Amino acid sequence: MEFKEAKDQFLQTWGALGSQWGINKTMAQIHALLMISPDSLSMEEVMEELQISRGNASMNLRGLIDWGIVYKEYKPGERKEYFKADQDIDSLARKIAIERSKREIKPALRVLADVKNFDDNPSNEAQKFKMKTEELYEFVSKADTMLGKIVNQKENWITKTIIKLMS
Amino acid sequence: MEFKEAKDQFLQTWGALGSQWGINKTMAQIHALLMISPDSLSMEEVMEELQISRGNASMNLRGLIDWGIVYKEYKPGERKEYFKADQDIDSLARKIAIERSKREIKPALRVLADVKNFDDNPSNEAQKFKMKTEELYEFVSKADTMLGKIVNQKENWITKTIIKLMS
DNA sequence: ATAAAGTTTCAATAAGTATTGAAACTTTAA
DNA sequence: TTAAAGTTTCAATACTTATTGAAACTTTAT
Structure with missing residues (x-):
């Protein structure tokens, strides 16, 4: 080529x-x-x-x-x-991750946090809803934390993270 | 509410x-x-x-x-x-990650692999291009591997991964 | 002050995606 | 079989997002 x-x-x-x-x-x-x-x-x-x-x-x-x-x-x-x-690809990825967390994940989390505290009622449907929204909140929140952790290593975090994950 | x-x-x-x-x-x-x-x-x-x-x-x-x-x-x-x-959120996320890797990342990697082996010439521009495409290929490829690793733990990988990352 | 060089904005438009709804198709029960 | 129940398809359309291009704006040198 x-x-x-x-x-x-x-x-x-x-x-x-x-x-x-x-x-x-x-x-x-x-x-x-x-x-x-x-x-x-x-x-x-x-x-x-x-x-x-x-x-x-x-x-x-x-x-x-x-x-x-x-x-x-x-x-x-x-x-x-x-x-x-910016010439450094790691730092590029880090910045994108930070921005997307700030712009998209955090606001969604706020809504989820809100929604999962609705006026409870004992119906089957409401109970299931409570359970799942709580799970989903936990999940998104953990995913966001993970993104933060991965990305908070100064240099070459991808390699470092893979090494950690293999250990 | x-x-x-x-x-x-x-x-x-x-x-x-x-x-x-x-x-x-x-x-x-x-x-x-x-x-x-x-x-x-x-x-x-x-x-x-x-x-x-x-x-x-x-x-x-x-x-x-x-x-x-x-x-x-x-x-x-x-x-x-x-x-x-599917009621299990971890398994949901795992499946999505696997699919997106297969449908989007892998094909892009194939193109990058191809492109970085272009007919080299000694111009400044070509040299820089070679260097950066190689870096980007490495990066995307590592990111994809990481996604695979994270996701290949059977259950509750988010929590497990965070624990690993903190250790 | 003014004009040239450069940048930003934004209404109009194009391009890309998602959604509808009705017709075609498939399956099942009588 | 046939017709009712249900599902899929797809051309038309709506919606969303990206892009243009020209006018408005800003900066700088004279």
């Missing part, structure tokens, strides 16, 4: 993987592009390379900056902004 | 959580409904409770059966099919 071809294929696949896991396609692609670029890129270059509009590029670059995985850079003497991806 | 209200709220929240994590809303809701029902439900009952069409119910019930987390049941003397959710 030629370099150009491999690169496109890679950007496509990474975008698809992203969107299956709840990160929008363009965002995943821009990130991937910045990841593999030896130099930081301008918005123009991102637009060109990925064939996307200015608005789209702007929105998603900002999104990436909000997630804390892309940074702006200014080159001396130049007016343009350049963008650079 | 009244039981009915709590139940609706729960079904809503669970549906939303599902769709954020790549499981379609209705599928997540049907599953949640079956989960909290003391008895198995007919398609009619699912449609009624969730206010969805017959087609939608049929498709998503089949989807859940494909994921292996819902089963058909036949009641003696009755012609109708009844549906029942």
Whole structure:
């Protein structure tokens, strides 16, 4: 496979993987592009390379900056902004995990906590509901804790975690 | 909160959580409904409770059966099919993890494996690409292994995993 | 102050997903 | 068989989310 071809294929696949896991396609692609670029890129270059509009590029670059995985850079003497991806994949995954926990899991947990304390009544249906919502709350809450634990090791947590799990 | 209200709220929240994590809303809701029902439900009952069409119910019930987390049941003397959710949350999570690995991660890994062996050339750009795709391949592959490890403990893996991670 | 260079916003639109509903199909009991 | 009961399929449609492109805005150099 030629370099150009491999690169496109890679950007496509990474975008698809992203969107299956709840990160929008363009965002995943821009990130991937910045990841593999030896130099930081301008918005123009991102637009060109990925064939996307200015608005789209702007929105998603900002999104990436909000997630804390892309940074702006200014080159001396130049007016343009350049963008650079966090180069460390572990830290990238860690940041995504933290954000998703904060944005999605924690709010859902709040609702579950609330719902499981409904005005109890002795019907079969209500009892089962109580039991299951409690179980599910426990489960999600543990999963969230686990995510936190895995991710709270400073470096190379995937390898470390696998080693721990094998011991 | 009244039981009915709590139940609706729960079904809503669970549906939303599902769709954020790549499981379609209705599928997540049907599953949640079956989960909290003391008895198995007919398609009619699912449609009624969730206010969805017959087609939608049929498709998503089949989807859940494909994921292996819902089963058909036949009641003696009755012609109708009844549906029942796997009651064990750990096993549920395990099955979902296995399926997603198989359907999404493994295929992406195949592409990455392929792409990182492109016809090398000595440009800065190509070298960086080689390095990063290799790193990403390693990462995704480790993450997938980890998912496998976590999930391959028979029972109560969340708790067990947290204990391991704390040790 | 002003104009050029650059960025952001947002209404319009496109693209992608989910849902409906009715027709086709299958199964069962008489 | 046949018809009633039940299930599946799928084209049409609704809903949701992503993307565009042009106008508004901001910054910087003169």
